Amino acid sequence: MAQPYREKIDKMSSEVVDSNPYSRLMALKKMGIVNNYEDIKNQSVIIVGLGGIGSVAAEMLTRCGVGKLLLFDYDTVEIANMNRLFFRPDQAGLSKTKAAEQTLQHINPDVSFETYNYNITTIDSFEHFKSRIEKGGIVPDTPVSLVLGCVDNFEARTAINQACLELNRSWMESGVSENAISGHIQFIVPGETACFQCVPPLIVASGIDERTLKREGVCAASLPTTMGIVAGMLIQNTLKYLLKFGEVSYLLGYNALLDYFPKDNIKPNPECSNSICVKQQKAYQEYLKSLPPPVAVVQEPQTKPSTENEWGIELVEDEQPTTATSTKPSNTQFEYTYEKKPTVQVNEETKVKVNESSLEDLMAQLKGLKK
């Protein structure tokens, strides 16, 4: 690895000299935007997925001087990634975690790193992943400050959701649509907001008739612009959350074709398919009840109907009849990726009949069916 270009810096200084890497960040203090900027050194963040969003998010946090980053990915750098930011052609073939650590450590020697090159959805890796959420903080054996989901698939998102629900830790989910023209970030607080499984995954309405979309061929498109913008939205929200300034967004979308940024707030679903989410919801309600009366009035933020139209954008009429439930996005610029209604009906006739056989017998029976 290249020699560090500077010594580690113990205390962030606001001195304005060319050699101070933190002068422009500490200026946020002088301007009254962030009163405690140096607190960022005490923050630790897990980033799952080092693709077009996660790698850029990691670079942003590194440059901001975050205390510690824990990076998870099982992929290697490929030339096909070069349409996105961060990785360089000479890193092709390296694991994304190692390549990222190299670059980031050089940019800012003050950040400490943990990297894990595995798939969090497999049984063994998942338990380890959970233990890093719980114990990977700056002070050993304390939880990390925040988990960021920057993955590209439903399985990994569900696994992060599961881990954070079990550990009662907040996390932020992010994503870009397969056609690269929209994206979103979502801040998930167990019990307080909708979890990732409360409602079908949300995407920003594209304004394109889905039926006209050519779906054959490649699985996903990507643009450095859309991914960079979403990474920026994600880390802006992260900084606001970690350093307690401004207002943290719960659901923020980006529609690239219309340059529209819808914002919303999804309530948890009392009938969420994840039983731990339901448990956390009850715990949160109990917590609200336990608060002294004047504070108790501050209920869960209401989902705002989109009557205040800050951007003066006209919404296209939604032809779908809207069934009003509290867990539905109030903003028609968000839509579900799929219907929830089952396509099958379980009854005595259609349901599997498990006889008295042991699992071993059944395994042998299936094997016996091979020609």
Place this chain on the structure above:
Amino acid sequence: MDNQTKQTVAQIPLLTVKAGPRDGDQWIERLKEEYQALIGYVEINKKADNDWFTIESNPMGTRWQGKCWYIYNFKKYEFDLEFDMPVTYPETAPELAIPELEGKTEKMYRGGKICLTVHFKPLWARNVPHFGIAHALALGLAPWLAAEVPHLVDNGMIKHHEDK
């Protein structure tokens, strides 16, 4: 989906135990259902003279391996099939992989995981926990093979073992 596939799928028994590989005894119950449904599905296929895969798991049912094949122009193309049970199963479908085809088709993710995003995952999500491995094979893998194998053969990306 063609009518025959629909009819076949309708005959695969539906599962009821909502348990994943981290759920101990409940998982064993789920595994029994999985095996029973797979046995049912293989029997249906054999009866229709349409046997097209074999599959088995490790004792805990966390890792699955087998073979699948597709007949095109009277020639049989056979592939190794494998997948791990994700921790969030059955909330999320297994990610079926044919590693030997990695890099040969665009409809595939790293590690040879076949692309199921559009045609299968939404369907799976709507029917949790009633679909199992048999459904993933019938509704995910079978249509994928039917679309991809002819394409791969016609473009010379794969060759029948007798033509090598």
